[in-house]
Amino acid sequence: MIDLRSDTVTRPTAAMRDAMMAAPLGDDVWGDDPTVNAFQATLAERAGKEAALLFPSGTQSNLVGLMAHCERGDEYIVGQSAHTYRYEGGGAAVLGSIQPQPIENAPDGSLPLEKIAAAVKADDVHFARTRLLALENTIGGNVLTAEYVQQATELARTHGLATHLDGARLFNAAVATDTSLKQLCQPFDSVSLCFSKGLGTPMGSALVGSEALINRARRWRKMVGGGMRQAGIIAAACQHALDHHVADLAHDHRRAARLAEGLATFPAIEVTSQATNMVFVQIDKAHVAPLAAWLKEHGVLIELLYATRMVVHRDISDSDIEQVLNIIKRYFDQA
Numbered sequence: 001m002i003d004l005r006s007d008t009v010t011r012p013t014a015a016m017r018d019a020m021m022a023a024p025l026g027d028d029v030w031g032d033d034p035t036v037n038a039f040q041a042t043l044a045e046r047a048g049k050e051a052a053l054l055f056p057s058g059t060q061s062n063l064v065g066l067m068a069h070c071e072r073g074d075e076y077i078v079g080q081s082a083h084t085y086r087y088e089g090g091g092a093a094v095l096g097s098i099q100p101q102p103i104e105n106a107p108d109g110s111l112p113l114e115k116i117a118a119a120v121k122a123d124d125v126h127f128a129r130t131r132l133l134a135l136e137n138t139i140g141g142n143v144l145t146a147e148y149v150q151q152a153t154e155l156a157r158t159h160g161l162a163t164h165l166d167g168a169r170l171f172n173a174a175v176a177t178d179t180s181l182k183q184l185c186q187p188f189d190s191v192s193l194c195f196s197k198g199l200g201t202p203m204g205s206a207l208v209g210s211e212a213l214i215n216r217a218r219r220w221r222k223m224v225g226g227g228m229r230q231a232g233i234i235a236a237a238c239q240h241a242l243d244h245h246v247a248d249l250a251h252d253h254r255r256a257a258r259l260a261e262g263l264a265t266f267p268a269i270e271v272t273s274q275a276t277n278m279v280f281v282q283i284d285k286a287h288v289a290p291l292a293a294w295l296k297e298h299g300v301l302i303e304l305l306y307a308t309r310m311v312v313h314r315d316i317s318d319s320d321i322e323q324v325l326n327i328i329k330r331y332f333d334q335a
């Protein structure tokens with residue numbers, strides 16, 4: 001199968017599996033796992049933060065990040081289409097008693113500054129306490145500009161808000177803009193980073209921030225069931241990805257651009273956006289279901305649930321891209 005549904009479908013390489021097998025292990029809930037400890041220290045340094053904490057998933061890392069910032073009855077400002085708000089089961093509200101204050105994302109994924117300012121509540125018993133601004137980078141493949149991030153986080157600080165970034169694909173942003181992870185994390189109090197997307201680990205995310213924030217997060221992580229025992233097996237995969245897979249994201253971006261270029265040649269397909277490793281298209285209504293079925297029949301999977309999206313990742317080669325375009329061409333030739 002050529003699986004373009006998401007970059008989460010990547011499988012660990014043989015070298016990554018070897019690194020996992022060779023990892024020295026201990027009980028991480030006791031703080032005893034040397035591989036976890038080394039990975040967290042390396043990542044914190046690379047992100048320019050005091051501390052890092054390993055999580056099984058990005059959903060849990062975001063949830064615990066929000067819970068480490070906000071108390072019961074607080075609210076966080078977030079985009080309508082942000083993963084934390086839309087695709088994480090409402091965890092902040094359900095498990096954290098944190099009220100989301102969603103505002104509409106601009107087409108580039110940013111949250112308009114005037115809308116952020118307007119959403120901040122006055123200190124009044126009628127209102128939840130506005131405590132946090134959460135952004136996402138990349139969002140829908142788009143990289144938030146450094147200038148925007150600076151302005152949005154400064155605005156948050158002016159209003160006394162903390163800032164969290166869902167950086168599930170922040171390494172894609174780093175590679176696409178040739179910017180260090182440290183620079184991209186610098187404006188935020190906390191950042192959630194995923195290793196199980198384009199970086200190819202079977203699982204593993206991390207939250208980075210101040211020592212105090214990570215200490216609070218460690219308690220919440222335990223409470224929500226994220227205290228893992230011999231977690232070095234996961235940390236070793238994440239460390240391997242950090243050491244060997246980051247630069248490869250540039251290939252994904254180049255291949256996504258080629259895919260978008262090829263798709264744009266079909267009159268029934270409109271490429272609505274392509275950025276980093278994601279391509280969004282609109283397909284003439286009459287062709288959506290039959291084309292998806294044709295693709296599946298010919299070994300290609302695409303995402304149709306949220307939007308018509310194709311995501312390029314390290315298990316997709318140059319020839320896979322050409323093959324997908326060829327299969328689509330054959331569909332339209334016979335349609």
Ligand SMILES: Cc1ncc(COP(=O)(O)O)c(C=O)c1O
Pocket residue numbers: 008056057058059060062083084136166168169194196205
């Ligand atoms: C932007 C974003 N944030 C967070 C997550 C959650 O990560 P996980 O699937 O590891 O829970 C995802 C997952 O696809 C994501 O796309």
